[in-house]
Amino acid sequence: MPSTENDLGNLLRAWRDRRAPADVGLQAYGRRRARGLRREELAALAGVSVDYLVRLEQGRSRRPGPQVVAALARALQLDEREAAVLHQAAGLPVPSGRTVSVHVPPGVQRLITRMVDYPVAVFAADWTLIAWNAMWSALIGDPHQRPLADRNLIRATFYGSAAWTPIVRIDDSADGSPDEKEQGALVADLRHAVTTYPDDETLRALVAEVRAASPPFRELWDSGAAGRHTSTRKLVQHPLAGELVLDCDVLTTPNSDLKIILYTAAADSRDSERLDFLRVSAVHSVT
Template structure:
């Protein structure tokens, strides 16, 4: 997502305020963790801290152990973003980019993605899931429209593959049960065993500031991590490209990548 400016840097590394901002926690809570006054951080907080610090797999395991949490294993949907992918995301500032887990839960995004799609930072983590947004009531930031039939089939097929890959993930099974009960369409697709896969597709985003954005959407996979990187691009010289640049400049003024 990015770092806000905090003046001249005298030493290498993240400042406490920067780490707190990247991890989505308060500075006060981070201080309490450092001082041992808060001894049981939740798994989402530890995961967010590991991501902000760009820890590798071994370092991430050590951080979980230090927090008294089980070390992440292959039994649950992984949400750890490898350092190389994190560095790639930091440099991809010209286009809206977001990273999802195998169950299509939103993990992280860049400033332009927030400027284009809306900022999900204020939404509960449970609401940042494309399956829920597609087959239930979408949150305020989910304002993307595309080929619904193709997308629905691909999402259900992806979720089925995730359940097959991570059969012991209780939250994943709960997600399937929840959406099945809420959406007859999802239940029908799920029971039918429908197959599908994500291809490049055109989507239209109705933006309240600049108008409609007609974007090409590509979903890239990360070998060995089961992550999905979603990238929106626009044809060079198009009206949408000009509108994207306008939003990008505004995002840069708000957040320093």
């Protein structure tokens, strides 16, 4: 339980003050009284309102939900020990190793922040989107504008969340159906997550939900289908940049079930030029 003093607000202010805008991929602007992040910058990074962040820092709100605390920890680039302290100050249980973690190590945070040329995002073991850079928002759309439930790739793949725009699909190839390969790999990943995190009720609820809503998912799940992720090419229909064919790679980190998704294009190609266009759009959006 949080103490009678404003531990949560004090921690948020202290960690906000130590994090420079450049650390989180922002350009400093205007006259700044301190080196750290402004409230509006942290609020935007965490996907909360400035007013709510003010109330947390001033102690007028002391019980944020676990998703808000996790988002603040990621935005502040806290390590696991610091994230645990933040959860305790908010009166929340510290995430255990038997539930899906949404913690993104600071090194991975810096990677996606500083990789400004390409769309990069991080997904949890249940394929929920938990971190991304400005180029990802420019290509796929700002995830902050979607409900949390619509940020899950399993839902988006198997029963077509309309919030995932623009439409992204795997390019056709002669070696079987790329769509079926990706679906099989996603289901195999999810089955591994259920085995690894047996105490995660949210994860079990996700499986039950998608299994009831999607016959293709149910068939793959019941068959025990296995699969693995490989590099693929995807066709993206973007409302501003037009059609892009991009290489999609799924990267992993040691001792973690996080998945890092990276979209790239060959140098000096038409697709690279269109990514350059989106990069300008991303810069304008951030500034």
